Amino acid sequence: MPLYAKVDREACIACGLCQMLAPTLFDYDADGLASYTPDHNTGTTPLTGAQAIVFRRAYTRCPTGAIHRQAAPFSSDEP
């Protein structure tokens, strides 16, 4: 099953944890807010199997649940 990811930047508290745990998948801007970098936080490119393993580290530990995942691509109006 494909997996797509996106950070809800409204829910991100800029703790930096996801970037520490999965630096190949997450980065943050000047305000510290995170984004999912492989597809510029659009949530439209499925994770590879290797990415999914790393992704899980960050997804399960984000303190606010700001990292979202789903089996279908995100639409542009989703957080």
Ligand code: SF4
């Ligand atoms: S772990 Fe969650 S709250 Fe912390 S920077 Fe990443 S997305 Fe934001």
